[in-house]
Amino acid sequence: MKALDRLVRETQAQARIPALSAAVHRADRPLWTHSVGAAPDAAFRIGSVTKTFTAVLVMRARDAGLLDLDDPIGRHLDVSAHGELTVRRLLSHTSGIQREPYGDVWDTLVAPDAVTLVADLERVERVLPPARRFHYSNLGVALLGLAVGRLRGGTWGEVLAAEVLGPLGLTGTSVARPENATTGYLVDAYSDAARPEPPLDFGAVGPAAQLWSTAADMAKWAAFLADPAAVDPAGAVLAPATLDEMRWPATTTDQGLWAVGFGLGLILVPRGDRVVHVGHDGAMPGFLAGVYGRPRALTGQPGPAGFGAAVLGASGTALETVDLPHKLLDAAAEQDPAEIEPWTPGEPAPEAYRSVLGRWWSEGFEQVFSWHDGALRSRGAADPAGRPPAVFRPSTDNPDILRTVSGREVGELLRLTRAADGRVVRMHWATYRLTRDQQTFEGHSFTA
Structure with a gap:
């Protein structure tokens, strides 16, 4: 659609993003993609969008009877401190544990391995009481990823590939930096200069922010989070009822402005008139990403099935990147609405x-x-x-x-x-x- 193409080009030009890639997935139309400054299949860091994958792995383990959301994390992971924090609280960012692992990861750019991350929990603060309020924590999600790997008998990355990436055909998504990787940049605020950001392996914190992916893969993932029955009709990855549970808001992210909610690993963004977008934003040095889908069940109106959008950008400061998927979903729904299914007579009431x-x-x-x-x-x-x-x-x-x-x-x-x-x-x-x-x-x- 030309209107969607124009939205991407306007965002790239006005926000000064060296490379920008976008995609819209819907079950009733061919995949739409548009890129500026990058090949259509280029891979970008997706940062904290990774957390949605870890959340799905946690819920798969719950559905398999391997854990309960109200279990203390110490029941599934041998930790030196904070073992009483529950899976549910860690997943909804209401555990009160500090944001990052012990140390100055963002100064050293050296992330801890699993042994170090767990051992350093003795030095980690609980900055708020559990259930007091939303407090975002990469450390909390990292612990969940380690627990899932232990329960499944592998690493977090191995479990992710076997249980999610493979079944959904997300071949452009990987833990390691792929050959088609885009370079991320810091764009100077007062000139047109762009400086490459250093690569960063997130180590044991990988379940919170490690992944690379393409816009096409992420649009499909967004559609799965919003409407799993349309993307995964056999329920091979997760039952629709479980995704519905994840989409229920557990907390608001701001007490004074109820504009964004948080469920079980998913961000919830109201768009008015019973429309809610579900997904996550992501950031890593030199990269920003926005990945959101629109669940039909929340609108009360017929809409596109399997409807998701993703925007991946190679600038660490262009916040327009994370707003663009919402604009793409709005524009696609308004300018190319789903077909109206004709009413047909049905069976009478018993x-x-x-x-x-x-x-x-x-x-x-x-x-x-x-x-x-x-x-x-x-x-x-x-x-x-x-x-x-x-x-x-x-x-x-x-x-x-x-x-x-x-x-x-x-x-x-x-x-x-x-x-x-x-x-x-x-x-x-x-x-x-x-x-x-x-x-x-x-x-x-x-x-x-």
């Missing part, structure tokens, strides 16, 4: 639930129950069009007891009460009574 359909009242408010896509649903009569409905599934042993599986009151029960002729005449949802007419809590009706 006889057992037909008397549930229609309008009910609870707490003085009107609810509308309907049957769509093989499930009972409920929406507030005054809900805006974009708000997703509550969806119910019957229990296996009693069809008159249903579980709320998504939407409002998720997890709670809906209980049906029937008259002698089998009609549903009253319901209780999360213990609140629903009746066909508006009633007080004492059961007084206001119908004529």
Whole structure:
């Protein structure tokens, strides 16, 4: 798309980025890529976008029963201090552990090996109480990467290649610097000079920031984080329900400005009107990266499946790089929207639930129950069009007891009460009574 090409060129020129590569992945269109100053398949450092891969490895281990998110890290890693910090807190950056490993890594440019990193934990501070607030920590994610490697019987890089990169076909992503690597630069603030930044191997802190990748690979990765069913339909890497768990905001990153949230290893960026972008930014000397996808489930509206964007830049100071993927997703959705799927007739509601359909009242408010896509649903009569409905599934042993599986009151029960002729005449949802007419809590009706 010419509009997307222009966004990339404007960003490269205005932010003075020596090399810039961008891609948009969506299931209903061919891959779009555009590069300035670099080959389309050039590899860049992606910095902290690496953390999203480590987070997926942690959740895979959880789903395999190898750990629990509330386990202390010391249960899975022989540490000399801070072993009580939980996997969940480390993954959501709410553990309170200091940002970097002990020492001045960014002065020496020498990262510790695994033995040194663990031994130096005795000198590491807990700068905040656990669960107090968001505090970003490369050290915390490094510990998670070491734990995953130990649980799987290999290094973090070996486990990553076997469990994620290989199954998803991310052939342009690597731990080591590849042959097609781009040089990263510091661009002078007061002239057009650009000075190459030194390469840095992050050693045992690699699970937090080590990877190299291409824009095409990262756009596909962003689409996976947003819509795994479209990118990995067999669920070989991670179940969609687990990605949904990771996307739930655990904390906000700024108490005074609720503009960015953080889930389990993922950054959440609201874009208005129930649109949220999920992914991560990354920085290493001479490089910046932004990798984000747009989950359809959060919009309440039909949109592109498998929709993700990535922008990789060879300048360590051009923050426009990390804003550009959001602009690309917005522009692609607006100027080239997904096709509208035609409505087709479906199956009617089963006889057992037909008397549930229609309008009910609870707490003085009107609810509308309907049957769509093989499930009972409920929406507030005054809900805006974009708000997703509550969806119910019957229990296996009693069809008159249903579980709320998504939407409002998720997890709670809906209980049906029937008259002698089998009609549903009253319901209780999360213990609140629903009746066909508006009633007080004492059961007084206001119908004529």
